[in-house]
Amino acid sequence: MFPVNLPPVFNTVHCDSEDGTTSSRKKTALSAINTVKSVMAVPENELKRWRRIFDSNAQIVVEGEKYLSPDQFVNAIAPKGDLTKIGRAQFATLFPVADSSKRGLVSWDDFVVFETILKRPDADYWIAFQYFDVDNSGTITYDEFKNVFKANIGPDAIPFDFDCDWVKLYLGKKNGTHVLGYNEFTQLMKGLQGERLRQAFKYFDADQDGFIKPDQFKRIILELAGHKLSEAVIERLPTLCTLTPGGRISYSEVVAFHNVIREMDMVERIIREATAKSKDGRIDQSDFINHCSSSTRYSLFTPMEASIIFHFAGRGSTTSRLALIDFAQLLDPRWRAPTVPSKVKPETKTGSFLNEVAHSVYNFVLGGIAGAFGATIVYPIDLVKTRMQNQRSTVVGQILYKNSFDCIRKVFHNEGFVGFYRGLGPQLIGVAPEKAIKLTVNDFIRSRAMDPETGRIKLYWELIAGGSAGGCQVIFTNPLEIVKIRLQMQGEAAKLEGAVPKGAVHIIRQLGLLGLYKGASACLLRDIPFSAIYFPAYAHLKKDIFNEGYNGKQLSFFETLAAAAIAGMPAAYFTTPADVVKTRLQVEAKTGQTHYKGMADAFVKIYREEGFKAFFKGGPARIIRSSPQFGFTLVAYEYLHKYLPYPYQDKHREVETALTTQPEDMSKIRARNALKILLDVHGDFARRSAA
Structure with a gap:
């Protein structure tokens, strides 16, 4: 020691x-x-x-x-x-x-x-x-x-009069007849500013009419709390006189402004909570006062204090609906007005276009890495799901698998551990552009539709962004899945029939370019709704359930994984019928099996021959596969962005204060x-x- x-x-x-x-x-x-x-x-x-x-x-x-x-x-x-x-x-x-x-x-x-x-x-x-x-x-x-x-x-x-009461x-x-111990001293220090404020106002109010000039008010605030205010607010301190007629500032207004500064942390909490709960991400004075009343035991802020808050946040307007970013100049003492170029030069536009292209490439690469990671983790589940979906109750001969667990047991017994990864190669080759384009398109559309001040996006734009992402990925998804499915189906069936398994290259040559897009309509019917459900659900789970961004909160690894995995459950299950039809169209039919002419024909024949339940074959396996796959994919995607940030990305206008930042050392x-x-x-x- x-x-x-x-x-x-x-x-x-x-x-x-x-x-x-x-x-x-x-x-x-x-x-x-x-x-x-x-x-x-x-x-x-x-x-x-x-x-x-x-x-x-x-x-x-x-x-x-x-x-x-x-x-x-x-x-x-x-x-x-x-x-x-x-x-x-x-x-x-x-x-x-x-x-x-x-x-x-x-x-x-x-x-x-x-x-x-x-x-x-x-x-x-x-x-x-x-x-x-x-x-x-x-x-x-x-x-x-x-x-x-x-x-x-x-x-x-x-x-300051030290002989005051x-x-x-x-x-x-x-x-000298009375001294202050520690506890008494703390109370004196807490009330000192209020007494200094009273004495300072009285000092400038020489004629005792209850008013002082704007420049005198500014001097008082600079001495008492200049270190707590941004330069923008300090410059506009004299404008407080515009709240009431006469061009001067009353003692009530001075006290109200000082109360706002003293309770700035509470002001920020109320504003953050109220804007987070607001549908459009904006609040007015009534919203502020209502949320204050509902979240505090007593009315912490008076109407005059609320008017002062909105006066400085709204740059003189007290009736506007304001976003969190509008309050930044009041909440953040380091705040600086963003510089806006008066004229955009042609070369700037070119540079901006190239920057967007580079950013999209960056997202594409990270999306591919994340997709490959997620696909590898859940590939054995996908193999079981595919074999269960293709198993038909009307097939000539024996039923290979009684259920998913029987399928797992037989694959491991007959094909070994490697059998669970049959067809993984083409999957990884194709999954990179598939997941990359899905994540990139979704991010691109969301960023264009997002309100830059509130960070909010309307629900219909969320659905459009997700659906568009799902539709765009089919160009990669369909060839990938038809090859993957045929490779997956070769394992057990080939062993029983004595057939020699064929490689991916042979299957691609056999199908040809048009054959690689067999079942594309069913693939679109599956992927568009899937992504339209998945991405909005993921975003709202993070924000509304796990409270991401609430008072600066950042989600942990497990919270992010849970949000991504839960969002995949309804998206996977409700699109299972389209996935079943797509699988039937893409698998090479064997002797004695029903042939399908197209998507509509497949729906009709499956329903007639196997009943409604057949459309949800492999549904649980699909949930078990898709939920963790997209969970790990999106977690990997977000963490790659976190630890490998795009170097030329414009910073989002966020309000970062001591209230939302974790201390480095207490x-x-x-x-x-x-x-x-x-x-x-x-x-x-x-x-x-x-x-």
Whole structure:
């Protein structure tokens, strides 16, 4: 275990009360000691990780010991790719908290203590408390609070009256007669912005008519919450005066705007949930308020606050129905207006066309790989399904298989394990373009029919996209399946009849070009409805059942597989009659078997000779095959896109915020949140310290 030296505050415990009861100061100091003692409970691998971070950043060596400078300390604790406007340099504000010896350097012992504090669930408030507790006494006096506050704001800041009634309620009427323990301090910090807002408004409202000018409102918000707003919202802050007549801003509007900022995470949750449930992916003020009322115990937002939200999201319009992307400038402090070229040059159009072609080729290749993967996994099931579907109750001679399990047993006994993969070669050769064109066409049509702002697509376009994908694949599917089926049927039957199995090349020559498309009409009748059912079902299962995209949720491997597999069940079963007819048309009829002239003739004769149930022969086997096949195919397709992304693809306009992004390291997130609490004291708090 690495040695850890305790800072002075952790080595002293005070008892201020005469009767020996534990004082607030003692409680705080004891809590600090317990925090550092918890180092002993930190797993060894955690300490090793901290050591790697420390050693990789500590570049200063004094008497053989490594130390972190303020800049190196920032590199060690600041989150990477943080989704806020807080600059990395501002994390240097937390340096004095880690530098317990006040020597301007952070040692390994200091770093361990700081990281241990970050493991506390209340690390953000605890660090802020330590920042204000200058003398390490475990309490904060009136003078400490006042001096630290003034030291971190500029002389041009809006004045704050420390002799106000609000401060006296926390710290008493006489300076120094009452001190704040940790818990009391957290409540003071939570209410501080509200008091500063009140004092700032009163400062600018010199004539006390209850109104201030737009530029004065902007200055107040910049000092209190400028780090929480995007530049687009900041620029339009003065437009708040347009909500009411008179060209000025009331105290009610200032408080309402501040409440929106303070509850921004809840605003985002309500907007995301409401737009996700909306049929068109858009909401208006009524939808927002209604969803807020139904999802919170009390009405969290007033009508004025809702108007302010829609005012800044709708760029002045409070009556529009807005999509999630419209709220991005309010929800995302890093938001920047998308650049739109004023004129598209001819070469740009050419480049765009070539890019689309390249993207389609990319999707085609990944679709082929995914299709081959899925087909290989379920090919034995497909072989059993084919043999069961072709078995006729009126055939001359014995029935080969009693059921699917009997078929599996006999194939394994008579043909071995390899028998389950008879005909796999042509299947893999053909399945690549078959699945590739299906996935590519579906993606292409969906992308063209999709609303770019909401990401929604109408149901009839989903059906068109899926049906078109199924129809286009037949050009590859039919030749592939007729060869595959004839190869599959040779195994057991050839052995019984003493025939010599024929290869794929012989079958192709025997059939000819037109023969390869025998049964194509039945193939179309099967594949168009199959894809029209499958792709919309898959999309809606992911979105509506597994909640993909809900508050930024990404589906796990098993959730994606389940959605894809479940979607294949109804699609496979309801298209079984067309698959039975297609199989009968494509199999080479033997002596004594019924010959079919075409699809209509096959439907009639099968029904007359074998009954309605014959149309669903192999239905369960078809579900067992198609469900996992498309499950593994689509999982492979999506994961290939994830890990082998198209390098030139335009990024979809999504709203990515800290609410929807998984933290890389919880301790770094807590360090960021501690800095936010200090920034809430004043917008220049950390910037002045960093400078």
